[in-house]
Amino acid sequence: MTGLTRAIEDARIAFATLADRVDGLAHPTLRIGVTGLSRAGKTIFTTALVHALMRGGRMPVFEAMQSGRIARAVLEPQPDDAVPRFAYEAHLATLAADRAWPASTTRVSELRLAVRYATPRGTERTLTLDLVDYPGEWLLDLPLLDMSYADFARQSLALARAPARAGVAGPYLAMVAARHADALADESHARELARLFTAYLAACRTEKLAMSLLPPGRFLMPGDLEGSPALTFAPIDPPALGTMAANSLGAMMERRFEAYKNAVVRPFFRTHFARLDRQIVLVDALSALNAGPAALTDLERALDGILAAFRTGRNGFASTLFRPRIDKVLFAATKADHLHHSSHDRLEAILARLVERAHARAHGHGAALDVVALAAIRATREAQVRRNGETLDAIVGTPEQGQEAGGHVFDGAEEVAVFPGDLPETPDALFDPSGAGFRGIASAPAGEVDFRFLKFRPPAGIGAGAAIPHIRLDRALEFLLGDRLA
Ligand SMILES: Nc1nc2c(ncn2[C@@H]2O[C@H](COP(=O)(O)OP(=O)(O)O)[C@@H](O)[C@H]2O)c(=O)[nH]1
Ligand SMILES: [Mg+2]
Known part of the structure; x- marks a missing residue:
């Protein structure tokens, strides 16, 4: 600026x-x-x-x-x-x-x-x-204001190439490898890059991967801006600084990144x-x-x-x-x-x-x-359930239709008691830097994960004057x- x-x-x-x-x-x-x-x-x-x-x-x-x-x-x-x-x-x-x-x-x-x-x-x-x-995603756009397109592209590509994400970034990264920043600007290439980049972000957000850091925020939530040039860009490997011709793909991406900041990020912050x-x-x-x-x-x-x-x-x-x-x-x-x-x-x-x-x-x-x-x-209530002579703390609720546990698929009507499992007494174990602190569905078989939280329907009885x-x-x-x- x-x-x-x-x-x-x-x-x-x-x-x-x-x-x-x-x-x-x-x-x-x-x-x-x-x-x-x-x-x-x-x-x-x-x-x-x-x-x-x-x-x-x-x-x-x-x-x-x-x-x-x-x-x-x-x-x-x-x-x-x-x-x-x-x-x-x-x-x-x-x-x-x-x-x-x-x-x-x-x-x-x-x-x-x-x-x-x-x-x-x-x-x-x-x-x-x-x-x-x-949307909190829009807040995560604010750091973009202090970034050049080259900074943004470098950071985004490093994230996409990291092990946790590379598995779903394949098609996008393949196109990045094929499109150099100093190639001639081409609208159809820009659109295809933006489409593959958006698909990659969406794949990161699925329940299985549950990634959070997925800027730019409007790519997943375009609101009224869907299809506009301000959203038709993607991170590509930037060339060495200062070598981009005005009619190059890289320069086009850079202009649109700046447009995104001006037309989307700044107004949100201001208003x-x-x-x-x-x-x-x-x-x-x-x-x-x-x-x-x-x-x-x-x-x-x-x-x-x-x-x-x-x-x-x-x-x-x-x-x-x-x-x-x-x-x-x-x-x-x-x-x-x-x-x-x-x-x-x-x-x-x-x-x-x-x-x-x-x-x-x-x-x-x-x-x-x-x-x-x-x-x-609160969609659940608590109960104690006796199982094999042991008293266990359970929560009782109506799992949403299609939720699954132990091979059983719920119909959205039956009420069940489930054992959500305890969270660890201190959080440190979860943050083990080696990534071995616990197992989740992103990388472990369903039967071996440490946590499995079912989705419940809202409680009955909401409405009228009741609390x-x-x-x-x-x-x-x-x-x-x-x-x-x-
Ligand atoms: N059990 C339970 N589920 C919740 C609660 N709040 C949100 N959810 C679940 O999370 C989903 C997303 O919530 P929503 O408020 O729409 O999220 P938003 O995208 O941040 O607005 C809902 O559809 C519910 O399934 C809660 O207090 N209890
Ligand atoms: Mg909402």
Whole structure:
């Protein structure tokens, strides 16, 4: 970025931030970002959070609700005209009427709630709460802003050639080998490269490999940009610096990479990210445990990248004009209802271990950071089952149709008790640098894996006024908005 573009960008962000702040004086507003990689649980978390504020529930740790100070919460018109509204009612209806999880969303969406509450001294107040649900993949694009196309290509190709991924990168790498950066630019070659690169990224994300670090984010979630030139590029081996002719394939890739940064990454940062006050990052650690050590390592790198994005505003791309507002970040391991409660703290410890290094850095920057293991919607309950004279801790739920265990395929109706297995007492064993800490489906036969978490249907009985069962959702609420309701 040139000095001038940077200055204009900073001025714009500063102005938007200022406008928000002035508005915020008259009506206290809290803007919370809900993010996480695809399938981490953003839609479910946001739906459950809104439902809890509107309908209540068992929330012992969420003091404002526990003490009855929240009078009511109502949905308000969404303030940003160009952003889709979070489809709260539709998601709730799917959970209640179909007893099914809502379909995955791939775009940013927003919802505004007005929360009427009494301060501990009894003064009535209203807090306007804006929830912004956006793909974590888009956050992982922020480091691209400080990269040249050559840097990006080198990093991406090194990842694709690493053992954990090379198996699914074959066709893409073969085309990279055949297309030199200084060949003549050709639209059909660019399209084919982008197609093979995208297919490789998609293969990395399947349940079996469960990779997390897959930039650029819009390749897997193009939203409205599908097929546009800004998405029609791919990493290819860059030539020695400065030797690319303007009409070469490499120069074409480079231009489009820059277009991606300008047309996609910067606007997202400016219009959404820069305006957040607080952030929850949802993490599907259980899927990584299912897949194996390589997936866990990849998740760690992705979380590192996500936290780096929270620091971006403080150096590099945004200058002193812009002070990022995010003062609290909560990392939450989702789907804790797949585990017996004796493992909930262990899941939290694994997450803490995953964000450890990033955690140390963020502390220096003033944002408070915490971790929690939660289930926004609890799909299981606990039971003890006697087997061969032994009492075992089990969880009981209705596996989704097509889920499989021990050769049995579930029909989506029968309820079963399963033994999810314990997480290790300390996370260290899982992070064995040799990659032999545990076995997952990416590299071991199904019968020999250490973890196998089934997918359960949502619980029966959601709807009307009934509270939705959860695990530790109250802790997340207390961290994210407790102090703003005092
Ligand atoms: N059991 C259980 N499953 C969950 C929970 N949250 C999410 N899931 C599962 O994870 C899937 C993806 O969740 P979703 O919120 O759509 O993820 P998003 O892509 O981050 O918005 C859902 O379809 C559920 O199968 C939870 O609290 N409990
Ligand atoms: Mg979603």
